[in-house]
Amino acid sequence: MPPTENTPTTASASSHPAIEFKDVEKSFGPTTVLKDLNFTVAPGERVTLIGPSGSGKTTILRLVMTLEELTGGYIFVDGQPLTHEDRGGKRVELPKKRTREMTTRIGMVFQQFNLFPNMTVLENIIEAPVHVLGKSKVEATKEAKELLERVGLADKADAHPTRLSGGQQQRVAIARALAMNPEILLLDEVTSALDPELVGDVLGVLRDIAETTDITMLLVTHEMQFARDVSHRVMMFDGGQVLEEGPPDQIFNNPQHERTRKFLSSVL
Amino acid sequence: MWNWEFAAEALPILLRGFVNTLIATVVGTVIAAILGLILAVAIRGLPRWINWLVRLIVAFIRNTPLVVQLLFVYYAFSDIPGLVDVPALVIGFIVIGIHYSTYMSESYRSGIDAVPPGQFEAATALSLPPVRTFTAIVLPQALRATIPSLGNYAVAMFKDTPFLFAISVVELVTAAKEFGGSTFAYTEAFTLAGIIFLAASYPTSLLIQRLDRRLATY
């Protein structure tokens, strides 16, 4: 299934990119993972990051979600600084509260689902809408049920996450992320922890979201067919740098770099 | 409030008491370590109902106060007519040793359980006799996993030695109390006692933590 349109929708009135990386640098102690990284993601664009493990692609998602500390440069979401801003040539960290307001616009789905085991499926989904966005419980519950319907788990609202299969848990996790009405959705190897027969359901849900919404998506995946189907752009990473990028057809059918070719032949 | 003269006067008295504290800790640890190992090994070989009985006794000793056990044994000994006076310190380290052997036997047991089954199988494949298998193969590996636990219990035991106060053994805290009682310099006596405890136990704990980390990485 080809992407619904080849150019990302620019429905949003703002002229800012959804995500902008500016001179981003990330190091863990002495090891530098990302260096001088600059790229933008347009509103509504769906970008897949590929590359060998350790190439820094997951780190990029984690930086956008503020799960890792940004050690250099800036990240902008819809034109506004996420964690640091430039104040008269000085790099200043934003107040945590401000950063948290920004992250309400970003959702993330994890490889290991990370549902809260002490809450039911429904409680997992309404927790943040009620306590972060301040929605009423009734409204949040109504929306949560619609989302559960959408991911095919309408009957599991009162179940405990630990009683669900991996695929079901991951679909709940997707619903939980969507309940925040995020402008940006980060998908970090969301099918890697699943048994092969459960992958299809999860990808089906994601395809549906890609087709029917204009949420900006940044995804890391090993499902190359899926990446080809849903993304507008594929970025190949190696050693913390963008090796090459382009529309999926170009990257998958006609890669420019030997390393990309090698990598693709190893995963396809 | 704080009198350095009293402190200086108290210190040698406290340190003399501390000798008894150390004796009780060291001998208690040796008793607990040996008895604990015997318990751990014996339990494996015993028939089911004796096994259950031993476990019950172990749980009983572990879950009743050391102070009460000390008093019990102390009076029981003094009740026996014609018995030569057993020094309270001896009763002290025996009871403490037995009390902590119930904890240590558990350490040994889990250490033995943690030896991979492949080791037993390999020993069987080599036709090693059971005793040899146990002493040469299983035990050395089990001890490696057990030593930090034993160390932790030794430190816990050290901090329990003041309970010997109950049977009038003049260890550190009893010495402090006696000094305080005769001079009213309780502040100096008990503060110094606390400092001595802290100075001895904290570095030991750190040492065991380091040992634990070293032994944990095979």
Next chain:
Amino acid sequence: MNDNVTTLLNFLPQLWEGVQTTIILTVAGSIGAVIIALILGLTMTSPTAWLRIPARIVVEFFRGTSLLVQLFWLFYVLPLLGVDFDPMACGVAALALNYGAYSAEVVRSSIKTVAPGQWEAAIALSLSPTRRMVRVIFPQAWALMIPSLATLLIQLLKGTAVVSFITLSDLTDKTEQLRQSTGDTMFAYSISLLIYFALAWLLQEFMNFLERRATKALGRRRPNSRTDRREARRAARADAVRKDRLKSHVAAGEGTNHTKGPFPGQGGDL
């Protein structure tokens, strides 16, 4: 023997008073210890060094200086400094501080044991730090810490016996009176030890009940997915090695243990 029984029957009301004192000390001491443990334990997980380090110093201080030293300090030294607590307050305070310090380490390490993915998911949902701790992390850490807290609270119960040194007439003190009036050490102390054992058993049962409730709230793990099986195997292996080491750490005031056995305070089957 019949004389003993008669003496015991006459002594029962007094014995009951002693048991009550022991129970009050245990309950009040435990509540105090848990409150102190929560405050210090949570503070020790703080990212701010000037909160974390003082909490750590307090914990090491009260762990390192032996219960009896603390008890005598409160009882004999405080009056000299012009603060007069009654013996009961001294007993409860010493027990709460000493075992609270040990338990604080259990609280800290349990919180640190909660899977990093749980913290990350809470951040990804933009939950505030307080909400994150109260709703997501603590309920999971709570289930982890109960077995270790049980071990420590039983040690607290055993520790109450020292209050007889500061004039309080608890079960240990009454035991001594019973010994003197019967002249039978074996009889008096057997009864006393049995009562202590029963109290420890009750305490353990109560903690087991709390643990069952806490784990039930976390839902049961579905035992048959591939990840689960792999995880279960890995956990079983690592657990055997770690289990007891952790338990001894609890005695030394560190780590958590996740097992319980048929007898109170035992942790793990023998």
